[in-house]
Amino acid sequence: MKLKGRVWVFGDEINTDLIFPHSAFRVSPEEQVKLVFSDNRPGWSSLVKPGDILIAGKNFGTGSSRPGAVLLRRLGLACMVADSINGLFYRNAISYGFPALQCPGVSKMFEEGDIAEINMLEGTVTNLRTGETRTGNKLSKLMVDILLAGGIEELLIQEGYMD
Amino acid sequence: MGMTMSEKILARHAGVPAVSAGDILTCRVDVAVCHDMFFTVAGQIDFERINRIADPDRCVVLLDHAVPAPTAKDALGAVKARAFVKKHGIKNFYDVGEHAVIHQLLVEEGFAAPGRLIAAGDSHTCAAGAMNAAARGFGPAEMVYIWCKGETWYQVSPTILYNLHGSFPSRAVTGKDLFLYIAGVYGDATNMNVEFGGEGVGNMTIPQRQSVATMCAEINAEFAIFPCDSVLREFLEERGDQEVDAVDPDPDAVYYAIRDIDLSSLTPYVALPHYIPNNCCPVADVAGTEVHQVLVGSCSNGRLEDIALVASIVKGKRVARGVRFIVTPASQKIYLEALKAGYLETLVEAGAVVTNATCGACYGGHMGLLGPGERCLSTTTRNFKARMGDAESEVMLCSPATAAASALTGRITDPREFLEG
Structure with a gap:
């Protein structure tokens, strides 16, 4: 699971309500993705290109159980890496087939627009402009299996729990 | 081990x-x-x-x-x-x-x-x-x-x-x-x-x-x-x-x-806007800050003893002009108990709005959202930017006692002035 893409840099304490605002609760999935970060970075969602990578500081995804990760995935982001990630957001990311990696110090490695190369299985993050590499928390086999299946819903369909 | x-x-x-x-x-x-x-x-x-x-x-x-x-x-x-x-x-x-x-x-x-x-x-x-x-x-x-x-x-x-x-x-x-x-x-x-x-x-x-x-x-x-x-x-x-199948460490x-x-060494505390970790201080440090809405409720603080304490502070007094004071019990059961105990009557007489039991304004859902430039002092759970309404509003978090005292003055107020004086 090697990913390479253009980097967007966000700071500390990026919470679920910024990722998946309440204004997105009662609209269609197509409209929901346009509202990602509409309160802290209006217009950003239209700039994202498929394969882009999100880099952030500490406590990314703090807050609600609403699955912000699914909106980041549908927006086309390939994955995200942060200094630290809220446990509930992290579980949501894996469950919705969106690769997420905790890598302390990663937020200091990048400027916006740099190209990152990430090996999710090894937990390594490289800035191709500076050559700097850091290693974060490796994904467990269980989480890799869920990601490779495409998320929990796909697993449940495969196993016959959902039609 | x-x-x-x-x-x-x-x-x-x-x-x-x-x-x-x-x-x-x-x-x-x-x-x-x-x-x-x-x-x-x-x-x-x-x-x-x-x-x-x-x-x-x-x-x-x-x-x-x-x-x-x-x-x-x-x-x-x-x-x-x-x-x-x-x-x-x-x-x-x-x-x-x-x-x-x-x-x-x-x-x-x-x-x-x-x-x-x-x-x-x-x-x-x-x-x-x-x-x-x-x-x-x-x-x-x-x-x-x-x-x-x-x-x-x-x-x-x-x-x-x-x-x-x-x-x-x-x-x-x-x-x-x-x-x-x-x-x-x-x-x-x-x-x-x-x-x-x-x-x-x-x-x-x-x-x-x-x-x-x-x-x-x-x-x-x-x-x-x-x-x-x-x-x-x-x-x-x-x-x-x-x-009871309890666990002990x-x-x-x-x-x-x-x-x-x-x-015994603690004092009334508040969380400043937008996030909580390493972003809290004693009420005394921000006393006097103007508030437009005060909210008591949620899974954090909408229980009977919270409402009782709030009622005891506002009893016989009036909520400050220009402040919307909203009290949202955490359950129908608590609502009924607060009603029977007379707390809801005390609150409404003081100028509070008592709502139905719900998550309500805490998550920006309904009943008490904020407009641009407004600040809410709340006993709810989160102070994230835009959570309770407009992106240019602010939420600060506190205890029910601090909320009640502040609703009476229209400014962030140390409740010890009302409960220890």
Whole structure:
């Protein structure tokens, strides 16, 4: 699971309500993705290109159980890496087939627009402009299996729990 | 090697004699709960395609976030919820009229109980830790997984132990102040459990423990667990629990950190806007800050003793002009008790608006949203930018006593002026 893409840099304490605002609760999935970060970075969602990578500081995804990760995935982001990630957001990311990696110090490695190369299985993050590499928390086999299946819903369909 | 309370509950539910931090386990889940937002918000998971559920009697469905429905989309979500529980034979369904904010409902109805492993589609689920349970939030996809399979995976996290000593110095300092102090001084507990111990726990009421356990979601805690002491046992006896399957930490349990707090040294505390960890201070430091709305309610602080304390502060006085003072009880039961005790009458006479029991404005849903340039001082759980309305509004968090005192003056006010003078 090697990913390479253009980097967007966000700071500390990026919470679920910024990722998946309440204004997105009662609209269609197509409209929901346009509202990602509409309160802290209006217009950003239209700039994202498929394969882009999100880099952030500490406590990314703090807050609600609403699955912000699914909106980041549908927006086309390939994955995200942060200094630290809220446990509930992290579980949501894996469950919705969106690769997420905790890598302390990663937020200091990048400027916006740099190209990152990430090996999710090894937990390594490289800035191709500076050559700097850091290693974060490796994904467990269980989480890799869920990601490779495409998320929990796909697993449940495969196993016959959902039609 | 000894185990923490979190480790003991996980080991018990994994069917293994011992676990330690870092282990990944598959655990049987005792209770799995979803509220109306699971059914209302589009694009989360196609729950109508579920064809079998492991054990309907271990499932709970309730309506709390948007009740009675403020929009047609919310009403549609409730229609889907009612159809879902009928299709799958889920008897534990709580509709409008028998509703409560999820974390209060789990306590009132007995689902949150010592030693249990509880899963719910809500981030503040760690609230049930006040009942000596290991409880955490999950997203909609994982809730479906748990409903279908009756189990899920857990990674055992390291645990921080807060040893509490003494008792709160006065009625003006309560559980919320303790939590905001912890969050302000020690910051987040990301990927960690938080547990409480020490003789000071015995000096905290059950609602105070619920407030602290709820708020531990805001420091990113996995579980937040209180011990099962005589105060909790008395509560469980009154609730009618037949069996108590409590967990105690082993004396040689291994902790990431042990921190001591003297409850008698605490003062009223607030969280400043937009985030909580390392962003809190004594009320005295921001006293005089203008507020436009004051809100008392939520899974953190909408309980009877919170409403009683607020009523005692505002009794015979008037809310400041230009301040909207909203009180939202956490359950229909609490609403009725506050009504019978005369608290609601006192509040309305003082100029407060008492709403139906709901999550309401806490998550920006309904009844008390903010416009640009407005500041709300709130006993609710979160102060995120734009959470309670406009992106140019601010939310600061506090205890019910600080909220009540500030509603009377229109400025952030130390409640000790009203309760100790």
